[in-house]
Amino acid sequence: MLVREIRDILEAEIVTGETGLDYEVKSACGSDMMSDVLAFVKDQSVLITGLINPQVVRTAEMMDMRCIVFVRGKKPDASVVSLAAEGGIVLLCTDYRMFVACGLLYSHGLQGGALKK
C-alpha cells in the first residue's frame, strides 16, 4: 500500500512529508505506548497513534518508520512537525478513532507485521 492510499482511506490531512506519499508500506502498528512500540515493532513502517508529543516522532525514527498517522483529530505542534520533516517522516492527521483507523487500513490490506517474541 502507498502512503497516499492511507491518506485517502482515512480521509487524512497531510501535515508534512508530501514527497513521501509514494512510499510503499506493508505493515503498521497502532499504539499510544511508545515503550511497547520500541519493544514489539520489528518491520512495521506506519505508526498509528493518538499521542502528539515529539517522542512519538523520535520513536518512529528509531524504528525506521516512514509514516505516522495521528488519530482522533489530534494535531501536532510545530516542533513535532519540524522534527518529522527533518527525519523524512510523513505525518497524517485523521478524525477517525484508533480502532476504526486500524480496521479500515487492515481491511484494505495493510498488515500488522510478524509476531515478535
Next chain:
Amino acid sequence: MIENDKKDEMRFHYDVPGDDFTHAGEASGNVKKVLKQLGFSPDVIRRTTISMYEGEINMVIHAGGGEAKAIITPEKIDIFLIDNGPGIPDVNLAMQEGYSTAPDKIRALGFGAGMGLPNMKKYTDDLEIETVVGKGTTVHMTVKVD
C-alpha cells in the same frame, strides 16, 4: 561532540538534559546518523539506537538527566549512560517486564510501561548496571558487530 579519533575508534559525548523531555532522544538520534554514515548494518544500528534511546529516556524520567557516551569501533559499539540520580534500589525488580516507577505524567507521554531495561537487555549483547542508591547509576551496553 567527537572527543577524539584514534585509529578505528570514534568517541562521542553528549549531555542529556533532565528538565526537558522534548529533547530526550537527541543523543541516540545523533548516534544513529553516525552509524548510518559509517555503514553499519540496519540490525546493529537498530539494536544500538533503541537501547540507547531507552537509556536516555530513563535518565530523563528518573535521574534528572546525565551524560551519554558512545565508543564506536568496527567490532563493537559501547554505550555508557551515567547519571547522578537516585539509583536503583532493586535491579532485579527493575529488570522485570512491566515493572515501572514512572509517574503518571510520563505514562501520559507514552513511556513508563516497564519495558525500558528489559528492552535494553534484549537488544544488546551485554548490559552492565552499576548503581548506588542516593549516588547514581552507570549503564554500560555493548552491541557486537557480526
